[in-house]
Amino acid sequence: MGEITRDLLYRLPKTDLHCHLDGSMRLRTILDLAEQYKIRLPAEHEDDLRRLIVMKDGCSSLVDYLRVFDVTLLVLQTDEALERAAFELAEDAAAENVRYLEVRFSPILHTNSLLPFEKIYESVIAGLTRAEKRYRIKTGLLICAMRNFPAEQSHMARRIHDRFYTFSDAELAQLLAVHTAKVTTKLSQKYPTIVGFDIAGPEDGYPAKDFYEAFQEIINGHLSITVHAGEAYGPDSIEQAVKYCHAHRIGHGTRLIEAKDPSRLRTLYRYFKDKRIPLEICVTSNVQTGSVPSIEAHPLKVYLEDKLRCTICTDNRLVSDTTVTDEYFRICQAFKLSKEDLYKLIIYGFESTFLPYEEREAILREVEPILQRELQVGSGAAGAIPRT
Numbered sequence: 503m504g505e506i507t508r509d510l511l512y513r514l515p516k517t518d519l520h521c522h523l524d525g526s527m528r529l530r531t532i533l534d535l536a537e538q539y540k541i542r543l544p545a546e547h548e549d550d551l552r553r554l555i556v557m558k559d560g561c562s563s564l565v566d567y568l569r570v571f572d573v574t575l576l577v578l579q580t581d582e583a584l585e586r587a588a589f590e591l592a593e594d595a596a597a598e599n600v601r602y603l604e605v606r607f608s609p610i611l612h613t614n615s616l617l618p619f620e621k622i623y624e625s626v627i628a629g630l631t632r633a634e635k636r637y638r639i640k641t642g643l644l645i646c647a648m649r650n651f652p653a654e655q656s657h658m659a660r661r662i663h664d665r666f667y668t669f670s671d672a673e674l675a676q677l678l679a680v681h682t683a684k685v686t687t688k689l690s691q692k693y694p695t696i697v698g699f700d701i702a703g704p705e706d707g708y709p710a711k712d713f714y715e716a717f718q719e720i721i722n723g724h725l726s727i728t729v730h731a732g733e734a735y736g737p738d739s740i741e742q743a744v745k746y747c748h749a750h751r752i753g754h755g756t757r758l759i760e761a762k763d764p765s766r767l768r769t770l771y772r773y774f775k776d777k778r779i780p781l782e783i784c785v786t787s788n789v790q791t792g793s794v795p796s797i798e799a800h801p802l803k804v805y806l807e808d809k810l811r812c813t814i815c816t817d818n819r820l821v822s823d824t825t826v827t828d829e830y831f832r833i834c835q836a837f838k839l840s841k842e843d844l845y846k847l848i849i850y851g852f853e854s855t856f857l858p859y860e861e862r863e864a865i866l867r868e869v870e871p872i873l874q875r876e877l878q879v880g881s882g883a884a885g886a887i888p889r890t
């Protein structure tokens with residue numbers, strides 16, 4: 503059996519289920535939009551801007567990593583800019599044979615020009631839909647609430663802070679999360695592209711359980727749920743995401759490994775395995791935020807040996823300077839994965855989408871024979887994978 507080359511990984515049909523719109527723009531587009539809207543960026547030349555935004559050598563923490571988004575958000579404040587960014591992201595993903603892409607973004611961060619809230623959603627959906635018509639890619643949209651919401655972050659935040667001056671940052675974030683959840687639920691009845699809800703931002707000090715009310719709205723709206731957890735905080739954060747937010751998937755879950763305890767019969771780790779709850783794994787980003795010291799030190803290898811359901815994702819194509827192909831290539835090299843391992847991982851991705859069941863099945867039926875042929879694995883490999 504031949505080796506796993508970058509070329510092979512590029513050709514294979516893939517998914518990306520954890521990809522932030524504002525962290526995955528093209529550098530050239532940021533400069534174009536800044537010129538178009540006369541926005542002053544902290545760096546004017548492409549190379550300087552790249553040095554500022556792209557995390558080549560990592561940063562000291564998740565909070566540091568998140569600061570970069572202040573720059574990309576400067577130019578993502580109009581319907582036209584949002585449509586373009588969404589289209590280009592799906593175009594870039596389609597170019598490396600991503601067949602299904604779930605894009606996520608937080609509408610509240612795009613309110614600086616007082617763009618109507620619903621229009622913000624619709625602009626991103628329009629960009630994704632345009633890409634779907636042109637390329638062989640299917641897309642879904644995840645709406646993020648934010649765990650914290652400093653007044654300087656957006657115009658809406660400033661107005662709300664002014665009006666509700668007795669509220670703390672945390673209380674306002676919770677209030678805005680409920681508002682975002684209500685709009686998401688309502689618009690999801692009209693736009694099938696909206697498939698789920700998430701919560702993003704700093705984990706430490708902003709527990710998921712504080713957003714219980716927002717997630718209740720989403721549960722009542724019968725939408726899917728993923729939660730950023732276990733990236734910058736331990737298993738408690740993941741436990742809350744499951745217990746209070748009813749997460750169907752977990753964003754990162756890097757520190758779930760700390761809940762592994764073979765001496766105990768019932769653990770959170772075991773629960774994830776038994777319930778087949780997918781972990782959206784972003785190894786490059788995890789190294790850059792200091793979640794793990796190196797790719798080799800990432801618990802992914804243990805997760806795979808223990809048959810946890812993992813799916814490989816980019817997190818932020820621009821900020822992390824990565825693609826889905828790159829992520830697969832890095833883990834195949836670091837963990838010396840076999841073609842069967844790779845087959846299972848890619849299938850896990852297609853099984854873990856938030857698409858309606860019939861559509862999930864249809865894509866699986868389409869990609870399975872391609873993967874079996876390209877990876878020279880028999881259909882028996884698929885038989886080893888529990889289906890949901």
Ligand SMILES: [Zn+2]
Pocket residue numbers: 520522702730753817
């Ligand atoms: Zn993320």
